[in-house]
Amino acid sequence: MFGFVSEYIGAATVFLVCLFALTKGGPPERIGAAVVLSGWFLSILAQHYIGYASAQWPVLLIDVAALTIFVALVWKSPRTWPVWASAFQLLAIASHVMVLMKLRPEISAFYTVINMSGYGIIIALGVGTFFAWQERRAAGIADE
Numbered sequence: 001m002f003g004f005v006s007e008y009i010g011a012a013t014v015f016l017v018c019l020f021a022l023t024k025g026g027p028p029e030r031i032g033a034a035v036v037l038s039g040w041f042l043s044i045l046a047q048h049y050i051g052y053a054s055a056q057w058p059v060l061l062i063d064v065a066a067l068t069i070f071v072a073l074v075w076k077s078p079r080t081w082p083v084w085a086s087a088f089q090l091l092a093i094a095s096h097v098m099v100l101m102k103l104r105p106e107i108s109a110f111y112t113v114i115n116m117s118g119y120g121i122i123i124a125l126g127v128g129t130f131f132a133w134q135e136r137r138a139a140g141i142a143d144e
Contacts, residue, residue, distance in 0.1 A: 014040055018037050021126070029129045031073060033125065033129075039062050039065075046059050063089060064093060079128055092114050
């Protein structure tokens, strides 16, 4: 599954930020962490079974579902990190649409945009969790 050191670093980053969000974040951060973890796992499974060369419809559907949840968090949550996560998720979906419309972007550019938008989502979740945790600490609310 993992062939390069960078893949291990990426996996560790995802797990650590999501663990931080699940343990120190509020309900929006926990939902975001669940979305990131499930989307990441399902995307790996989909790519394992369909490969990397064809149009990745299952991955696009996973990304659309994640965008839907992030937009719902924007709508219902007082936090700002879901706005950034939604923007990065929309960027990934736009890259999928470019490939599906046969606009022929370089495949390395496609995967770079997908990976960098994923890191943007992780950074948004991590920063949002940190601020939510600090707000709760400042208000004197104990961690659960």
